[in-house]
Amino acid sequence: MISLAGRDIMHAWGKFVFTGVGLGLLIGVTLSMAGIYRGMIDDAKVLLDNSSADLWVVQKDTLGPYAEPSSIYEDTWRSIRGMPGVARAANVTYLTMQVREGQRDVRAMITGITAGEPGTPGWPPYLVAGRQITRGHYEAVADIASGFRLGERLHIRRNHYTVVGLTRRMVSSGGDPMVFIPLKDAQEAQFLKDNDAILQQRRRSAANPAFNKPGSPGLLDAVIASQSSNAYVNAVLVQINAGYGVDEVAESIRRWKRLTVYTRSQMEEILVGKLIATSAKQIGMFLVILSIVSAAIVAFIIYTLTLGKIREIAVLKLIGTRNRTIAAMILQQALALGVIGFVVGKISATLFMAPIFPKYVLLEPLDSVIGFMVVMLICVLSSIIAIRAALKVDPAEAIG
Amino acid sequence: MKKLPIQGRTLAMLAVVIPLLALFIYVGLRSGPLAPVAIMLATVESRAVTPALFGIGTLETRYTYKIGPTFAGRVQRLDVQVGDRVKAGQIFGEMDPVDLDDRVRSQNAAFKRAQAVLREAEARQTYAQTQANRYEKLFTARLTSEDIVTTRREELKIAEAGLSAAHEDLARTHADREGMVAQRNSLRLIAPADGVVAERYADPGTTIVAGQTVVEIIDPKSLWINVRFDQISASGLAKGLPARIVLRSRSGQTSQGRVLRVELKADAVTEEMLAKVVFDALPQPLPPIGELAEVTVDLAALPTMPAIPNAAIRRVGGRVGVWQIVNNDLRFTPVTLGAYDLAGFVQVREGLTSGDQVVIYSEKALTSHSRIDVVEKIPGVQQ
Numbered sequence: 001m002i003s004l005a006g007r008d009i010m011h012a013w014g015k016f017v018f019t020g021v022g023l024g025l026l027i028g029v030t031l032s033m034a035g036i037y038r039g040m041i042d043d044a045k046v047l048l049d050n051s052s053a054d055l056w057v058v059q060k061d062t063l064g065p066y067a068e069p070s071s072i073y074e075d076t077w078r079s080i081r082g083m084p085g086v087a088r089a090a091n092v093t094y095l096t097m098q099v100r101e102g103q104r105d106v107r108a109m110i111t112g113i114t115a116g117e118p119g120t121p122g123w124p125p126y127l128v129a130g131r132q133i134t135r136g137h138y139e140a141v142a143d144i145a146s147g148f149r150l151g152e153r154l155h156i157r158r159n160h161y162t163v164v165g166l167t168r169r170m171v172s173s174g175g176d177p178m179v180f181i182p183l184k185d186a187q188e189a190q191f192l193k194d195n196d197a198i199l200q201q202r203r204r205s206a207a208n209p210a211f212n213k214p215g216s217p218g219l220l221d222a223v224i225a226s227q228s229s230n231a232y233v234n235a236v237l238v239q240i241n242a243g244y245g246v247d248e249v250a251e252s253i254r255r256w257k258r259l260t261v262y263t264r265s266q267m268e269e270i271l272v273g274k275l276i277a278t279s280a281k282q283i284g285m286f287l288v289i290l291s292i293v294s295a296a297i298v299a300f301i302i303y304t305l306t307l308g309k310i311r312e313i314a315v316l317k318l319i320g321t322r323n324r325t326i327a328a329m330i331l332q333q334a335l336a337l338g339v340i341g342f343v344v345g346k347i348s349a350t351l352f353m354a355p356i357f358p359k360y361v362l363l364e365p366l367d368s369v370i371g372f373m374v375v376m377l378i379c380v381l382s383s384i385i386a387i388r389a390a391l392k393v394d395p396a397e398a399i400g
Numbered sequence: 401m402k403k404l405p406i407q408g409r410t411l412a413m414l415a416v417v418i419p420l421l422a423l424f425i426y427v428g429l430r431s432g433p434l435a436p437v438a439i440m441l442a443t444v445e446s447r448a449v450t451p452a453l454f455g456i457g458t459l460e461t462r463y464t465y466k467i468g469p470t471f472a473g474r475v476q477r478l479d480v481q482v483g484d485r486v487k488a489g490q491i492f493g494e495m496d497p498v499d500l501d502d503r504v505r506s507q508n509a510a511f512k513r514a515q516a517v518l519r520e521a522e523a524r525q526t527y528a529q530t531q532a533n534r535y536e537k538l539f540t541a542r543l544t545s546e547d548i549v550t551t552r553r554e555e556l557k558i559a560e561a562g563l564s565a566a567h568e569d570l571a572r573t574h575a576d577r578e579g580m581v582a583q584r585n586s587l588r589l590i591a592p593a594d595g596v597v598a599e600r601y602a603d604p605g606t607t608i609v610a611g612q613t614v615v616e617i618i619d620p621k622s623l624w625i626n627v628r629f630d631q632i633s634a635s636g637l638a639k640g641l642p643a644r645i646v647l648r649s650r651s652g653q654t655s656q657g658r659v660l661r662v663e664l665k666a667d668a669v670t671e672e673m674l675a676k677v678v679f680d681a682l683p684q685p686l687p688p689i690g691e692l693a694e695v696t697v698d699l700a701a702l703p704t705m706p707a708i709p710n711a712a713i714r715r716v717g718g719r720v721g722v723w724q725i726v727n728n729d730l731r732f733t734p735v736t737l738g739a740y741d742l743a744g745f746v747q748v749r750e751g752l753t754s755g756d757q758v759v760i761y762s763e764k765a766l767t768s769h770s771r772i773d774v775v776e777k778i779p780g781v782q783q
Contacts, residue, residue, distance in 0.1 A: 126714065
């Protein structure tokens with residue numbers, strides 16, 4: 001048995017393939033859009049993964065440290081470390097700011113990591129080049145998305161940091177690359193004002209008679225010293241001992257330390273459900289619109305392809321071809337078009353669109369499978385219109 | 401020949417479709433979550449790890465003299481400016497004595513008066529002595545009554561007591577005067593040691609409370625660095641260790657120094673240990689006090705042991721270890737780590753031997769099920 005659809009496609013395969021490629025680019029954009037959506041959620045999840053924490057202890061009644069500002073005293077970790085079930089507790093600070101290197105600057109999330117050894121909560125869990133931080137000051141590990149290279153000197157506030165290590169996929173929930181620096185430097189970076197502001201603050205303090213009494217020399221110096229130190233961190237990352245429940249430890253910290261504690265699932269809920277909710281919805285909306293547009297275009301293409309062959313179909317009918325055969329031909333062609341479109345779409349999305357996109361595009365295999373099924377379904381549905389048009393054709397048109 | 405057009409078309413079709421499908425399969429398997437994770441391997445090498453400690457500190461002087469009056473008062477004159485050198489004992493300023501000079505003069509007068517009173521008492525005593533002697537003789541010759549002799553003896557005792565009182569009064573007024581002069585002298589601002597004026601807090605005319613600093617003198621030869629080391633990475637810090645010092649204003653230059661002492665009291669709030677580091681040779685020109693300095697203290701090299709780069713260390717399930725490739729599969733090997741150096745090498749006490757291969761870099765976090773692809777360089781890393 002000869003395949004009518006195959007014969008027809010072969011008849012004008014160039015046109016068919018080009019139509020498929022065009023459709024493929026559209027599907028590629030749709031897949032990329034799904035990838036962007038997944039990428040946004042993945043950004044939020046890797047942020048949590050990379051902190052390698054089981055619990056986040058933050059300022060009471062805040063959604064910190066990612067979704068809201070949170071600040072707690074830097075020595076809070078000691079009392080948390082003493083709670084039952086806590087294996088490790090480490091201070092951490094996060095601050096999104098511009099990091100300068102030479103003439104350019106990059107928006108990055110500065111992460112202050114507590115001194116210790118690799119594997120401490122907050123430290124980058126893996127590297128792609130260089131080494132981890134060994135000095136307590138002025139060293140940095142940067143994400144490769146920032147474009148920084150090993151050995152480069154970064155300017156953060158007034159200090160210079162040498163890039164000693166590079167890592168990958170360490171981003172903030174907004175997709176900004178992370179730059180890890182020692183905690184004490186990060187506290188300073190978070191708090192330190194420019195020299196002008198410091199001078200003015202000193203002048204203001206000196207002008208305040210309460211701080212600058214003639215009878216108590218030294219008071220002004222003490223006040224200024226206390227004004228220019230930062231004893232706060234944004235959160236304490238906690239890893240718990242095996243054998244303890246996450247919720248149980250979280251609850252005891254909440255109860256006895258009167259701080260807000262989030263578990264991994266709660267944190268994910270905050271990041272995905274609150275922090276990136278609007279932008280994710282926006283991308284989701286684009287995805288829906290693109291899908292509808294794609295479906296309409298697929299239907300339109302197949303309909304046009306069928307109408308272009310209307311005379312041949314009339315001839316087929318005239319020679320007594322069964323309706324089923326004609327319908328099968330159109331359906332098969334629609335499916336073939338869908339397959340080509342999907343293959344081209346997947347390739348273009350993976351090889352061309354994802355790498356050049358500024359934000360992370362995560363193309364999940366499951367999304368591709370679902371995408372494939374949706375494409376097939378749309379092809380089937382849109383071929384129905386074409387089949388109806390083909391079946392309604394009068395065989396007489398073949399000669400008339 | 402008849403079939404050729406169709407065959408040609410089929411071939412052309414295949415020429416498009418087959419690469420497309422091949423590309424599709426490649427894309428499906430080599431990218432996205434199914435793609436193998438690129439990793440880089442490193443060999444465990446035996447090496448002598450030379451641990452070093454890194455801290456930052458500020459330049460301070462060991463001796464800082466804050467000179468000020470011990471009484472409240474007004475600055476009368478101040479002859480030195482910031483940067484002036486002063487010698488030990490040099491008087492470089494004075495407080496306004498207000499009425500102290502007058503009081504010294506008054507004490508002088510009182511002293512002279514006491515001297516006069518003493519002379520009078522001496523004269524009285526001499527006269528009483530003479531009288532007493534004369535009447536004693538007369539009484540011995542029975543020429544006068546015992547009553548009168550007794551009276552003369554009493555008068556002599558009174559005169560002697562008066563003389564003694566006058567002596568003491570003289571001593572008192574003398575001491576009073578000395579005290580007043582000492583007070584007057586304490587209003588002078590005197591350099592206690594050789595040094596340089598670092599700060600001049602008040603100018604003549606300013607009223608100063610007791611104990612307030614007027615001039616700060618430092619001894620530039622006693623320059624040291626108050627260095628802070630994080631407690632977690634300060635093991636081995638000890639007196640006498642060599643140190644390399646980089647000043648913030650001279651970041652290209654490294655000066656040599658040594659740890660003078662490690663403070664017995666650590667900073668409990670910042671969790672840092674404090675140490676004083678001195679220069680072997682003072683840098684010239686002298687750096688300003690308060691400048692930031694980075695200090696690297698080199699500890700003695702440890703015996704040769706297997707060591708790995710710290711980038712290889714991972715924590716999986718609460719245990720510290722490294723990933724190794726065994727039979728083309730990833731296996732997590734827990735290790736016990738020892739000392740580390742600033743170049744990022746860590747001693748491995750247990751778990752690995754020299755020559756073992758460990759995963760040093762990976763594109764993403766590894767699990768024992770990860771598909772891996774050993775590469776020479778992780779893609780995307782710019783050199």
